Amino acid sequence: MxxxxxxxxxxxxxxxxxxxxxxxxxxxxxxxxxxxxxxxxxxxxxxxxxxxxxxxxxxxxxxxxxxxxxDHDHTPQVRVVLPGQGVRMWSSRAGSDASMLLGDDRRGPVEMWTYRLEPGDGTASDPHPAGTFEMLHVTEGELTLEVDGERYAVPAGGAVSFEANLPHAYRNEGPGPMEMTMAVSIPPVRSSGA
Incomplete structure (x- = not known):
């Protein structure tokens, strides 16, 4: 398979x-x-x-x-994700990509991603449910983060956090690749009997 x-x-x-x-x-x-x-x-x-x-x-x-x-395996208590084993969730023709590295639902969903954006490339995200929180750490280049129309520059070594219930986008407006790690915390859902 x-x-x-x-x-x-x-x-x-x-x-x-x-x-x-x-x-x-x-x-x-x-x-x-x-x-x-x-x-x-x-x-x-x-x-x-x-x-x-x-x-x-x-x-x-x-x-x-x-x-x-x-998840095709049931996640064990310790999970090691080796380089290249993340699940590629997005890619562009320019060579940019995003991979899901880890996720956990024990205390409300939490996800860890890596992003690589080539110069001039970017991706946008629809608003997430209220209470969703993102933290980004730029490891190479400079991230241009847009949250609800406001732009923020985050250089290599810098980090940013924000409530992700607003439209947001990640862009690389610099001359070289931009790489970052992102953690996303999503509030747990309570069944409404729907």
Whole structure:
């Protein structure tokens, strides 16, 4: 089985498990996430490989990390992620990419990512649920962070944190690559019986 097939199967299994565990009907999860009922059915039946945006919407609606939805192993107490073993979640033609390194749902979802943005490249994110918090540490180059239309320059060695319930974007406006590590804390979801 290829890595993509393994991820598709894991997503199908985990989405259904978490939807059931949270007490959400297909319609309830569709309304909560903004993902159509038909798409959720296709994902749960492993008939499609959804976009990162769709996966993020479902994870946010369920109150779990993307890592939890894509986890094909049950996470042990200690998990070591070796270089190159993160799950690539986004890439651009320019060579930029983002990989999910770790995630944990024990005290509310927490995720750790690495980003590499080539000069002139960037990516935007829709607002996350209220209470979502991001922390970024720039290890190379300079990050231009936009949060709700405001721009912030973060140089190599610098860090920034912000409430991520507003539109935000990461850009590299410098002459060389920009690399950063990002931690995302998502508030736990309580079932509303939907």
């Amino acid at each position: 290829s890595d993509l097939e393994e991820l598709t199967q894991a997503l199908a299994r985990n989405l259904k498990r978490w939807r059931t565990e949270r007490g959400f009907t297909l319609e309830g999860l569709a309304a909560r996430s903004g993902v159509s009922r038909g798409m959720i059915i296709q994902i749960e039946q492993a008939r499609t490989n959804p976009s990162v945006g769709t996966t993020v919407k479902l994870a946010d609606a369920l109150g779990v990390s993307i890592t939890t939805l894509l």
